[in-house]
Amino acid sequence: MSINSSCSRSFNRLEKILIIGNGGRENSLAWAIQKNELVKKVYLIPGNGGSERINKCERIKIDINNKNELIEKIDSLKIDLVVIGPEIPLANGFADFLRKKGFKVFGPGRDGAKLEFSKSWAKEFMQDANIPTANFWKVNSLDEAQKIIYSSSIPLVVKADGLASGKGVFIPNSKDECLRAAETIFNGKFGKSGNVVVLEEKIQGPEVSVFALCDGERYVLLPTAQDHKRLNEKDKGPNTGGMGAYSPTPLLTKNCLDKVIKDIIEPTINELKKKNIVYQGVIYFGLMITKSGPKVIEYNCRFGDPECQTIMPLMDQNFVFLLEKCAMGNLTGDEKMNYSDKVSGCVIATSKGYPNEYKTGFPIKIGKIDSTDCQIFDSGTSLSKSGELLTDGGRVLSIVCQDKDFDVVFEKAYKNLEKINFDGIYFRNDIGHQVRKKFSQEN
Ligand code: AMP
Numbered sequence: 001m002s003i004n005s006s007c008s009r010s011f012n013r014l015e016k017i018l019i020i021g022n023g024g025r026e027n028s029l030a031w032a033i034q035k036n037e038l039v040k041k042v043y044l045i046p047g048n049g050g051s052e053r054i055n056k057c058e059r060i061k062i063d064i065n066n067k068n069e070l071i072e073k074i075d076s077l078k079i080d081l082v083v084i085g086p087e088i089p090l091a092n093g094f095a096d097f098l099r100k101k102g103f104k105v106f107g108p109g110r111d112g113a114k115l116e117f118s119k120s121w122a123k124e125f126m127q128d129a130n131i132p133t134a135n136f137w138k139v140n141s142l143d144e145a146q147k148i149i150y151s152s153s154i155p156l157v158v159k160a161d162g163l164a165s166g167k168g169v170f171i172p173n174s175k176d177e178c179l180r181a182a183e184t185i186f187n188g189k190f191g192k193s194g195n196v197v198v199l200e201e202k203i204q205g206p207e208v209s210v211f212a213l214c215d216g217e218r219y220v221l222l223p224t225a226q227d228h229k230r231l232n233e234k235d236k237g238p239n240t241g242g243m244g245a246y247s248p249t250p251l252l253t254k255n256c257l258d259k260v261i262k263d264i265i266e267p268t269i270n271e272l273k274k275k276n277i278v279y280q281g282v283i284y285f286g287l288m289i290t291k292s293g294p295k296v297i298e299y300n301c302r303f304g305d306p307e308c309q310t311i312m313p314l315m316d317q318n319f320v321f322l323l324e325k326c327a328m329g330n331l332t333g334d335e336k337m338n339y340s341d342k343v344s345g346c347v348i349a350t351s352k353g354y355p356n357e358y359k360t361g362f363p364i365k366i367g368k369i370d371s372t373d374c375q376i377f378d379s380g381t382s383l384s385k386s387g388e389l390l391t392d393g394g395r396v397l398s399i400v401c402q403d404k405d406f407d408v409v410f411e412k413a414y415k416n417l418e419k420i421n422f423d424g425i426y427f428r429n430d431i432g433h434q435v436r437k438k439f440s441q442e443n
Pocket of ligand 1 (some may be wrong): 055134157166169171201202204207229252284297298
């Protein structure tokens, strides 16, 4: 899949791009951005052990919280576009800060990031815009939570209102479990993020991810994806940041996607405008396809990980123009996607113990891998003083491949995984089971 030629070059300089963040998402963005011949250099702050394996990429090791040093650095490098990867700097208003200093930034301001950093605000936003989502109750105390939980006739899920690194959602099996979850949140497990709790109707159906690049007025859709949140095969075990993904997903048929656009995406963009929020960045729509149609489970104000690693190889060299157009507020709305016949899949290799406690610092050995339409994006790695690649996170590597069909894609990915090793390496063997023949009888 590629963005068609109507997304032509801009007239601004795009030689030097800065990406903020240190994960697989940021490395895959850097990889897609550097494909454009106008781009001479991609800087990552802080990046990770794999960033400098990517063509034209260089890490800058400064603390992004030291704003004066950062501004001096960006000024001296003459950065043409800043792309902010993770939610925390966005929620802290980092995009606003850079824009005020005159930089072109891809990433929403604090007002737009609220779609992600306050679940109750996002639910009220959807209510205002009549966007299909699970029913909800915003509660400020355990007493209030208790009353709703024990009077409710439907199963509920319990969520901390604020950012909680993907750990603030509980799916209880009983009312007592529900109450304990609310208690855990109110007792401060997530700090201020748990001052408010959202109780939500538990809904059912497969989950899919949709991404819209927005310039404050218009939007462009990227390929759809489905990720695997659970740690173990057959989608069992604890929730993780994501164990793998594939793109595009056949669950979003044309009819279903049309419905998503009409009932969810366009009302979201319109409601942002109505609330005077100039959203220049990506909106991630986490959707559940329920029996009564698609519903929003959550919004994110940044690319999902590992969906980003999965869809970046489907972008052509024009991708960076799209980011810049969003940052400038000048998408035309005609930047339509052309579907090629390639599909993409990503398998995440994690450290033993993830998503709970794990050790880091183990050497990573990567043998001779098949690099035909295959990429390895480092998610959590570092380099030792002697330059040896070491594990440095729960999710360590993203192994991504593209081909004509998903069976070949995952065959290549798993063959490459055989050539990769580090102490305690773990990955699921059934990523993409929804679209692989080998698993079709089980699904
Ligand atoms: P969130 O961080 O809000 O995306 O929630 C994490 C995961 O919890 C989702 O990917 C779903 O699998 C599950 N979840 C969240 N909200 C609901 C809901 N209302 N009903 C059922 N499952 C949910």
